Amino acid sequence: MIRWRPVVFATLALALAGCSGEAAPTSRGVYLLMDTSGTYTQELDKAQALINAILARVDPGDSFAVARVDTGSFSEKDIVARITFDERPSTANQQKRKFRDTIDGFVRNVKPASFTDISGGVLQAIEYLNEKNPGRKTILIFSDLEEDLQEGYVRDIPFSMDGFEVVAINVTKLRADNVDPRKYMTRLEDWQHKVESGGGSWRVINDLDRLDRILG
Amino acid sequence: MPADDLYVLSSPLAWVLWFIALAVAMYFARSPAQRAILSLAHALHYALRLAARSLLLAEERLRARNREVLMAAGREAKERIIEREFERIDAAVRRDLGECPTLQRRIAEQATRLEEDHEHSREVPPAPTSWVQAVKAVAEIQVPQHDPMVGKILEAVHASMLKAQDQARTDFRSATRVRHEHLKRMMPSWRRALQLLGQVEGKVTRLIERTQIVDRHIADYEEVLQKTDRAERMLTSSSFVQFFVALLVLCIAVGGAVINFHLIARPMAEMVGGNNFIGAWRVADIAALVIILVEISMGLFLMESLRITRLFPVIGSLPDKWRVIMIWITLGLLTSLAAVEAGLAYMREILLQDELATSALLRGERGLPFDNQFVWITTAAQMGMGFILPFALTFVAIPLESFVHALRTVVGAALAGALRGLAAALRFAGSGCRYLGRFLIDLYDVVIFLPLWVEQQVKARAAAPRALPDAPKVPPRVKESLS
Numbered sequence: 001m002i003r004w005r006p007v008v009f010a011t012l013a014l015a016l017a018g019c020s021g022e023a024a025p026t027s028r029g030v031y032l033l034m035d036t037s038g039t040y041t042q043e044l045d046k047a048q049a050l051i052n053a054i055l056a057r058v059d060p061g062d063s064f065a066v067a068r069v070d071t072g073s074f075s076e077k078d079i080v081a082r083i084t085f086d087e088r089p090s091t092a093n094q095q096k097r098k099f100r101d102t103i104d105g106f107v108r109n110v111k112p113a114s115f116t117d118i119s120g121g122v123l124q125a126i127e128y129l130n131e132k133n134p135g136r137k138t139i140l141i142f143s144d145l146e147e148d149l150q151e152g153y154v155r156d157i158p159f160s161m162d163g164f165e166v167v168a169i170n171v172t173k174l175r176a177d178n179v180d181p182r183k184y185m186t187r188l189e190d191w192q193h194k195v196e197s198g199g200g201s202w203r204v205i206n207d208l209d210r211l212d213r214i215l216g
Numbered sequence: 217m218p219a220d221d222l223y224v225l226s227s228p229l230a231w232v233l234w235f236i237a238l239a240v241a242m243y244f245a246r247s248p249a250q251r252a253i254l255s256l257a258h259a260l261h262y263a264l265r266l267a268a269r270s271l272l273l274a275e276e277r278l279r280a281r282n283r284e285v286l287m288a289a290g291r292e293a294k295e296r297i298i299e300r301e302f303e304r305i306d307a308a309v310r311r312d313l314g315e316c317p318t319l320q321r322r323i324a325e326q327a328t329r330l331e332e333d334h335e336h337s338r339e340v341p342p343a344p345t346s347w348v349q350a351v352k353a354v355a356e357i358q359v360p361q362h363d364p365m366v367g368k369i370l371e372a373v374h375a376s377m378l379k380a381q382d383q384a385r386t387d388f389r390s391a392t393r394v395r396h397e398h399l400k401r402m403m404p405s406w407r408r409a410l411q412l413l414g415q416v417e418g419k420v421t422r423l424i425e426r427t428q429i430v431d432r433h434i435a436d437y438e439e440v441l442q443k444t445d446r447a448e449r450m451l452t453s454s455s456f457v458q459f460f461v462a463l464l465v466l467c468i469a470v471g472g473a474v475i476n477f478h479l480i481a482r483p484m485a486e487m488v489g490g491n492n493f494i495g496a497w498r499v500a501d502i503a504a505l506v507i508i509l510v511e512i513s514m515g516l517f518l519m520e521s522l523r524i525t526r527l528f529p530v531i532g533s534l535p536d537k538w539r540v541i542m543i544w545i546t547l548g549l550l551t552s553l554a555a556v557e558a559g560l561a562y563m564r565e566i567l568l569q570d571e572l573a574t575s576a577l578l579r580g581e582r583g584l585p586f587d588n589q590f591v592w593i594t595t596a597a598q599m600g601m602g603f604i605l606p607f608a609l610t611f612v613a614i615p616l617e618s619f620v621h622a623l624r625t626v627v628g629a630a631l632a633g634a635l636r637g638l639a640a641a642l643r644f645a646g647s648g649c650r651y652l653g654r655f656l657i658d659l660y661d662v663v664i665f666l667p668l669w670v671e672q673q674v675k676a677r678a679a680a681p682r683a684l685p686d687a688p689k690v691p692p693r694v695k696e697s698l699s
Binding site for chain 2: 027
């Protein structure tokens with residue numbers, strides 16, 4: 001029996017470690033930034049369809065937040081709706097319906113913002129997702145990526161985006177982009193550099209017919 | 217040519233020079249090198265043959281052990297079969313021969329009835345009365361022909377005789393009718409008696425057939441006890457058949473378990489959460505799997521308690537009272553789990569409908585994508601399957617037992633075959649090493665053919681008779697004439 005004792009202890013220790021040790025989080029956290037500045041508010045119908053598509057894809061236990069991008073987006077007040085879905089599928093379904101109603105109400109009453117603080121929104125997204133600590137962190141930016149900061153706002157802050165996946169969706173071309181496409185390309189490259197230098201990954205999806213690809 | 221080129225083998229000349237140097241070196245090292253090659257080949261040959269021999273011995277031991285196990289299993293199986301046959305005979309004897317007194321009584325009754333009827337049928341009609349003889353004597357008296365008195369008397373006698381004759385005939389006919397009626401009454405008794413005798417014969421024949429089956433099993437059992445080769449072949453063949461049949465049934469059962477799993481895995485998320493993981497597996501899936509495994513375990517215990525299988529001797533040897541308690545407990549748990557599964561299957565359908573409705577809403581559709589009034593059929597089918605499958609899985613115990621028992625024989629035979637194959641391969645490799653050694657020696661000589669040829673020439677020259685320096689040359693014609 002003495003010879004077996006270490007083996008029994010080792011087995012029990014392994015079993016306890018396997019049971020009590022917390023597994024790596026497998027849930028998904030999605031933060032959607034909706035640009036509500038200027039003419040981009042016309043695109044909000046598409047954003048609504050995008051949100052519904054995301055709601056159809058998220059699972060119980062996942063976190064989802066939708067925030068607007070306006071003059072100063074680094075604020076809790078700009079979060080339109082946020083939720084961590086219940087572990088039970090039936091409750092999660094009810095939560096999805098309520099979430100959809102909230103977004104519908106927001107889209108109906110939204111007013112265009114004067115400035116576009118995308119960086120502030122991204123910083124807020126990082127903070128929110130780090131707090132939730134899901135297994136996969138995804139930031140969706142539904143915007144033309146043209147940042148327009150009000151005077152006095154400081155946003156040249158490096159992002160800390162290790163483990164984040166950033167997807168720019170429906171990056172529309174501005175009138176100036178049509179005149180000089182390099183502006184559009186430079187804009188995209190700047191954002192890509194900003195995200196990747198922070199440790200995140202960067203993707204652009206402009207084809208909204210393939211919404212299923214957004215969450216991978 | 218630079219000297220360095222000779223070392224780097226970059227030119228054909230360098231190759232040739234190196235070859236010559238190597239050949240010369242090999243020539244001088246020929247004898248010890250060839251001895252070394254031969255020694256190595258022999259060592260490998262004997263080592264491999266030794267290993268093959270060891271493997272063959274191990275295979276023999278394994279085969280003997282397999283035979284022991286097979287015979288023990290066969291003996292046990294035959295004992296069970298014979299025990300069961302005797303139980304059947306006991307039941308048949310109790311059932312059939314228990315009725316024998318009744319049958320005997322009924323046959324005796326029939327025989328008595330037949331005897332009585334036979335006695336009655338033997339009754340003869342009444343004989344003519346004795347006075348007929350007197351009348352006959354009177355009628356034969358010699359009297360004058362024209363005596364009227366005598367004529368009247370004789371006429372009166374004649375009339376009396378006719379009357380008596382009619383009476384006798386009537387009596388005879390009625391007696392015959394009565395006899396015929398008795399004989400007629402005997403027919404159903406005969407038939408009944410034949411029927412009863414037929415029943416007795418059938419029962420006796422069945423018993424004889426049963427005893428013949430027992431005789432056959434006993435003969436097999438004796439062969440198993442004597443451990444004959446025929447018994448071994450029979451049991452091995454039987455084990456292989458059992459193994460494959462049990463494997464097939466187990467595969468079917470695994471299919472049933474997979475369906476069962478899919479029925480309850482989704483709704484299980486409602487109980488234990490849909491996004492919790494242990495390692496790489498969802499807790500909901502693990503919970504569903506555990507429920508199915510518990511059901512299978514309960515089924516095993518139930519079959520064991522019913523003494524249908526004998527996987528756990530502890531359960532089989534329990535007192536009958538405890539066994540019955542165990543039967544009821546396992547059956548109760550199994551029924552509860554089946555009810556839980558039926559509920560989960562119902563929940564699955566509700567969840568599915570809910571998800572469909574939510575998806576439709578998110579797509580902007582109004583109402584359900586399909587409003588089917590026959591959805592209750594699939595719901596009922598799912599619930600039915602959820603309730604029935606746990607009980608169906610209970611019967612997995614039977615093929616599992618066969619599989620476990622047959623597995624020992626099959627694995628033993630496969631191991632023995634593998635050992636024999638390995639031994640043959642080692643023997644082959646040993647012989648190969650031996651011939652390879654010879655081949656290498658020959659190859660060695662091929663490589664150094666040039667020095668060998670030179671050596672041969674030198675030896676030949678040394679062995680040839682030295683010719684005298686001043687001897688005159690003899691012309692060929694003279695040689696011929698001398699010879």
